[in-house]
Amino acid sequence: MAEVMLKPGERIDQLYGADIKIIQSANVFSFSLDAVLLADFAKPDRTRRGLTVDLCAGNGAVGLFFSHQTKGPIKLVELQPALADMAERSVSLNELTNQIDVLNMDLADAPTVIKQDSASVVTCNPPYFVDEPQSQKNPNDHYAIARHELTTNLEQVVAISAKLLKMTGHAYFVFRPDRFLEMMATLQKHRLMPKRVQFVYPKPGREANMFLVDAIKDGKPGGLKILPPLLVADDQGDYIGHVHDLLYGNQAAK
Numbered sequence: 001m002a003e004v005m006l007k008p009g010e011r012i013d014q015l016y017g018a019d020i021k022i023i024q025s026a027n028v029f030s031f032s033l034d035a036v037l038l039a040d041f042a043k044p045d046r047t048r049r050g051l052t053v054d055l056c057a058g059n060g061a062v063g064l065f066f067s068h069q070t071k072g073p074i075k076l077v078e079l080q081p082a083l084a085d086m087a088e089r090s091v092s093l094n095e096l097t098n099q100i101d102v103l104n105m106d107l108a109d110a111p112t113v114i115k116q117d118s119a120s121v122v123t124c125n126p127p128y129f130v131d132e133p134q135s136q137k138n139p140n141d142h143y144a145i146a147r148h149e150l151t152t153n154l155e156q157v158v159a160i161s162a163k164l165l166k167m168t169g170h171a172y173f174v175f176r177p178d179r180f181l182e183m184m185a186t187l188q189k190h191r192l193m194p195k196r197v198q199f200v201y202p203k204p205g206r207e208a209n210m211f212l213v214d215a216i217k218d219g220k221p222g223g224l225k226i227l228p229p230l231l232v233a234d235d236q237g238d239y240i241g242h243v244h245d246l247l248y249g250n251q252a253a254k
Contacts, residue, residue, distance in 0.1 A: 004089045012093070016249035018065045023090045028082050031061035033232065034174045034210055035125055036246050037200060039065035041212040042123050042172040048072060050120025053164050055107045055157060060087030060100075062123050067096055072120070074100045077110050079152075107152055111163045122161040122171045126154060154179070154186055162190040165217040173215075177208045184213075193219030198227040204235055 006012070009027040014020070015036065024030045039062045044050065049072040054063040057076035064087075067074060076091075078084040084104035091100045103113060154175075161171045171192050175183050177199065187194055192215035199208040208229070232243050239247055 002092050002095050004093045010086070015065055015247065017246040018068050019249070020064045020067070021090070021093055022061060022064055023059060023086045023093065025086065028086065029059050031059060033243070035061040036065060037210075037212060037230070037243075038062050038123060038125050038172060038174040039069075040246055041174075041198065041214070042066055042069075042121060043170065043214075044070035044072065045120035045169075050169075051075070051114075051118055052121040052123065053077065053110070053114060053119045055110065055122065055124040055160065056126050056152070057083075057087055057102070058125070059083050060090050060102065062125060063087075063100055064090060064094060064096070066123065067094075067099060070121075071099075075114055076100060076102045077107050077114075078102065078104060079106050107160050108156060110160055114164055116163050117166045119164045120166060120169050122165055122169070124157055124161060124172075125174050126157045127152065154182065158186045158190050158192065162192055162217060165192075167218050169217050171215045171217065173213050174210055175213070177211055180211060187213070187215045191218055192216070193221060194224050195219060196225050196227060198230055200230045200232060202232050203237070204231065 006023065010023055010025045012021050013024050015022065022031065044052070048070050051072055052063070052066065052070060052074045054074065054076050057063060057078040060076050063074045063076045076087055078087060081104055084102050088102040091097055091102060103110070105113065165171060173183065184194055194213055194215045196214040198212045200210045200212065201208050231241065232239065234240050
């Protein structure tokens with residue numbers, strides 16, 4: 001691993017399942033489990049050499065965690081300079097500068113830099129919450145932008161994903177179940193046909209708190225598969241099964 005400079009408040013965490021180290025900061029941004037699950041749910045193209053684009057990249061978690069699945073180039077698109085800088089240093093830390101580029105820009109402008117109809121895979125962990133006057137937002141602007149639709153929204157994220165994808169390319173998203181129908185309708189509006197959905201449950205007996213979706217650009221209608229539910233933790237809150245393996249690999253549970 002290369003050496004990088006850490007800024008005040010930053011730390012280096014490791015995702016053992018993907019053997020990736022990533023720069024985090026409680027003051028700026030830390031990835032959540034949804035990023036880990038999205039990177040695992042996404043699949044590379046058959047050649048494993050196609051272009052992957054990660055929108056709303058944050059500190060680069062999804063792209064970094066996905067990098068071991070593909071030999072192709074990965075472009076991370078992130079609006080906030082502080083997060084893009086963290087992502088860039090994490091790319092260097094993992095010696096992935098030949099594979100991953102960080103683009104500090106508005107995702108709306110991504111098609112002006114990344115050729116349209118060129119990506120085999122687009123991933124995105126978009127802001128979950130609609131920006132409404134009564135919404136309680138995190139006082140930390142970095143977290144507020146990541147969680148609420150302050151600088152983009154679902155419609156724009158899906159539209160840009162469709163523009164970047166080549167025909168039969170795959171778009172992968174993680175989102176909230178209460179907006180499931182909205183997501184399905186928006187995908188189809190922009191020529192993205194949902195093909196696989198998996199609901200994620202935090203503990204036994206709890207309602208799903210997120211879902212993962214795989215959609216194909218210009219895919220044939222129908223054929224949607226609802227995958228078995230993914231259970232994150234046991235009743236005590238300890239990670240179990242596949243989720244534990246993603247986080248810790250062969251390490252002992254913590």
